[in-house]
Amino acid sequence: MSADRRSSKNPLLVSLLILFLVVVAYWLYDTFFRSNSLQIKMNSPAFSLTDLNGETVTEARFDGKIRITSFIFTRCPDICPATTANMVALQSELQKQGLFGKEVEFVSITFDPVNDTPDVLQQYAERLGIDQRGWTLLRGEEGEVKTIASKYNISIVRLDDGLFAHSVTSLLLIDGKQRVRNIYKMGEEMDNEKMMSDIKTLLEEQQRDS
Structure with missing residues (x-):
């Protein structure tokens, strides 16, 4: 050659x-x-709702923090209280690690504002063990909350008896840049170990990016 x-x-x-x-x-x-890493599912929409003290809360309050967001109503007979109970267990684990209310916060938004007054939500929080130092309960007009939920692809329908049916897969993990990073099933099918693992993944990601 x-x-x-x-x-x-x-x-x-x-x-x-x-x-x-x-x-x-x-x-x-x-x-x-x-x-x-966790994929970005979608951008988390802007909102303006009211907390139990009557103060306006927007998504900007949670900038830089990881948050778990749920949509609930206190008259729910099964999925909502089971979800809240599992979130309280997750809250306890995060408290032990010094993360709750500092780097990680919870948000629960009611879509039944007529029944879920501030007093009713306060009683709900006390009964189920919600620590409001890191867990914000929000309310707004029913139509307003349904619009916010629809932007997460969550369906909420009022039934003839005045109660609601809603998407079971509607528990949201949102990062400090207002992006949905995972969506979980509510109720007894919640996987707290998976949620904790995902939270830790986002915390490590934020540390790398800072």
Whole structure:
């Protein structure tokens, strides 16, 4: 084989080697880094609602903090209280680690404002063990809350008996940049270990980005 023929193949071999290295590097990144991240599901919409003290709360209050958001109504006979009870258990674990109310907050939004007055929500919080130092209960007009929920692809329907049916998969993990990073099932199917793991993943992500 002539020298000219060998030299013409060298650039091809170099190109193939570079391509191989790029593929290997991508695989290593995907295996050891990206697998530990959470995809961005959607942007979390802006809102303006009222807390139990009558003060206006917007999404800006939670900038820089990780939050779990649920949509509830206190007359719910099953899914909502089960969800809140599981969130209280998660609250306890976060308190032990010094994260609750500091780096991680909870938000529960009622879509039954006629029944769920501030007094009713306060009683609900006390009965179920909600720590309002890191857990904000919010209310607004029924139509307003339904509009906010619909932006998360959550459906809320008023039934003939005055109660509500709503999407079971409607528990939201939102990062400090107002982005939904995971969506969980409510009620007895909640996986607190998975939620805690995801929270830790976002905390590590925020530390890397800071």
